[in-house]
Amino acid sequence: MTEHFKKASQHVSQNERLIFETSSPGKRAFELPPLDVPTADAAKVLGRYHRDEGVSDFPEVSEIEVLRHFTRLSTWNYAIDLGMYPLGSCTMKYNPRVNEFVARLDGIATEHPYQPQELSQGCLKIIKLLEDCLLEITGMDSITLQPAAGAQGELTGLLLIRAYLQKQGNPRKKVLIPDSAHGTNPATAVIAGYQVENIKSESHGQIDVEKLRDLVTEDVAALMITNPSTLGIFEPRIAEIADILHRKGALLYMDGANMNALTGITRPGDMGVDVMHLNLHKTFSTPHGGGGPGAGPVAMKKILEPFRPTPVLIEKDAGRLSLDANRPESIGRVKAFAGNFGVLVRALAYILAYGPGIRQATEDAVLNATYIRKNLEGVFELPYSLPSMHEVVFSDARQKQNGVNTMDIAKRLIDYGFHPYTTAFPLIVPGALMIEPTESESKEECDLFIDAMKSIAHEAATNPQLVKTAPHTTRVGRLDEVGAARKPILRWKQAPARSEAAD
Amino acid sequence: MRYLPKSPAERQQMLAVVGGKSVDELFSSVPEQYRLKKALNLPGPLSEAEIIQYFKARAAENSLGYTSFLGAGVYNHLRSVITDTIIQRGEFLTSYTPYQAEITQGTLQSIFEFQTLMCQLTGQEVANASMYDGSTAATEAVLMAERLTSRRRVLVARSVHPEYRAVLKTYAKNSGLIVEEVAIAPDGTVDTKALQSSRKEDVAAILVQSPNFLGVIEPIADLANIAHKSGALLVATVTEAVSLGLVKPPAEADIVTVEGQSFGLAPSYGGPYVGVIASREKFVRQMPGRLVGQTTDSNGRRGFVLTLATREQHIRREKATSNICTNQALCALAATVHLCLLGKEGLREMAHQNLSKARFALTELEKIPGVRRAFDAPFFNEFTIELPRSVKLVNVHLLREKIVGPFVLGTAYPELTKHALVCVTETITRAEIEKFASALRSALEQPV
């Protein structure tokens, strides 16, 4: 099997139980400096609120055991640091290490959000510079860095729209969402108090502009567009779409998850977008960390500026920066404090590394995706043939004929040393394979990926069982998700009965 | 550019395969009139050293060298260097959400451990894999209570963190939820008499914080009884998680939310932190956020997977329990590592040092003429004092001594005109406490 796989080989990984299973009373890892004030009598001062004993069943392990435990666990993960993550829509690009370094500096990591503003000018300058850079990149007039992630950014954007329309006299009832949209879009619309109306994509996978004309009434508050779409295809009639909405007093919201195809090439603000969010953990390289943290800044046109979440950054005299909460028309706060500042620092560091040359990253991202598409076009079904930008969506239609579906192919890709691409999304492509290499991949890594995919397609045709039972080289095989959902076990418990041995 | 692994020759090769003559052709789907003709006006490009220099210069404009007595929802605690050693490992730092379980068992098992630790700390049966922070966790917990009870009113103690209440207000406006505030009693806890006597048949939840924003511990068991008598749920939020080492957990509450920043996360000017929602097993299907469950593979080997995903946005879409997608996974990992390092005894000892140092500080401050303690209910590591003059002006004087003074409560509670919220954690030395007391004394001796 190893000759097939130029990138991966069988890895011997160590077993490791749960930390609670390694624990035994009296062991300790972290020690504190001795107490230098009189000892308080906890039972006396807390009275009935005193927790009589230590947290029951809390781990008791030594320093080296903690270090080994998590180090071993880490070796069970795939990561960008190891190789390509072709996950469509996630933009898994290199997370520059200097960003980690600067985020941890004394004077950056140590700052308290309530410290006096005269002692926070450094932090406020960072916020200001990032705001300015993101406005330049998006072509918008105003911005908030408060939302903690893309979904929260979407909510903020819709709340801004609602506030604006409310001021005009009618917040309206509906938000139009393409059937190709990410699940956060409709979920967010509902939380913002709107009904969702799905708009079916036309035969090329794009927004049906003629249908849109009929759908946009004065009941519609906004359309949420993703551009390029979740198919990786640019919506060329976006300005026309914006116009249709504007004529009826509605606004255009853009989900900025796919900015990696646009940065430095074009600007959403120039194309009629009224408000959009960015995902700093996608386009702007902040690390995914296994699922977060991220940040979802929201950039907007002037008309929405008065409604921005508080506090907003203002410049006082003598160039002094300040956070201003006196904003009578603001939608309020969406999160405590000013935002995920540590994530903002990393994004700014990324932008500073590129400067005006940031366009090059976009060019390489699109080049990589187009290259992969060209090489795999004959091998996998391409449901929509318009040119792809930074990501390409295939379907498993050909392989399905042998009973092999997108999930199977994805699992087999693991044996070849790659993380799977995005399976089964967008919903408008049954059996989707969504591939986004990003600019961080070398030609060599792209070629290895292409070879792997071609090999799997061949296996699907000649030895489908091998693919359907993949992966074969990981610590655990396919896991029983049905059992996990039927009888959820969501925590460890000190078991009276001996549960199944670990590994 | 150092982040781009392609040579000019390779770009040419790839372009040839694609069939284009120039990179510009790759963008032909973007209408000509919207394609930028010149480069963006951005600062840079900076080398690695210059980037570091830029941020060091910013750091020098902040609060280096000051001792801070601020808490108010964000706490300075000791953190082991080992936490960073672990979370800086590329396999954790640069890994994706564990949707493909076979190659993300590291992340999944550590989240399972996190969920377990949160249950142990809070006395609840199930905990999720994290929310953005304490403020959104508290808000989502209230929305969860709304779904569970099908009721539209929420009673929120005024002693809950003002920014948490602000976030709830923003979310409530659009969900039709009616939010009413409950007054603070003279001892600093929520006014239980007012709660008892108010109409509650349409109340979904009572939201309290403990220890609350004024530093005092709320009577959770009593509040739970009041809530349950009328079919409402008690939501208890914990902003100073270290308190759980010594203070009885809010086990009687129906939903508990925790801000985990105190567990190994730097203050970082407001984020990223980590929120958690913990509750009863019977409510789990209404709980937002990811959940990791234990299971087996076909060989009977134990493994972990994301589970109960049908609650989430990517499946349920408009009927999801929340729109949350990205959470705070790496922060949760940091908290997990931190708690494993502290362990049972370490957490208790850390909590005890906080308790002792705060009390020592109070004793020293009460010796100063004109300084008195406000609110006499039990507290953990934060307490409110009343001064004979404006706290703002006093803090100006303290700054000259390189002390960042206590939180000015008047900014959040207009009636607390001369009150300050003092926080003392294990990171403050005896000498620093004594210096603070002496600086405060001299500030009060200044002519007005």
Add this chain to the structure above:
Amino acid sequence: MTYPPSYRYTKQHEWIDVKDGVGTIGITDYAQHELGDVVFVELPKPSTKIQAGKSFGNVESVKAVSEIYAPVSGEVLEANADLEATPEKLNSDPHNSAWLIRVKLADQTELTKLMDAKAYEAFISDKNKEVSA
């Protein structure tokens, strides 16, 4: 699996078996097959009023959720308690022991709008043809 001839069927793949004004409602074999392994069923409590054509609950597999639509209007008398502990019964015995709810019918004439077994079998066979086209 056969579709019991005494049952009536909806286009959303529910069945109903009526005796003395009380209808037993479930989902069809076709539905459970489309869903995959069922992990959870959410059903209404007794005395809840349901309306023909409106959703009264849902069925979850690992990767999807499906609403269940009422074939008739009425009042819920009983929900199948078995399905809480063993939702997988819906996959193995959808037409019998994995019934979902029992309702007291509000209007027997609503039954005339539903398909009989033959019509339903034709309906799903057409669906199968669509899929493989």
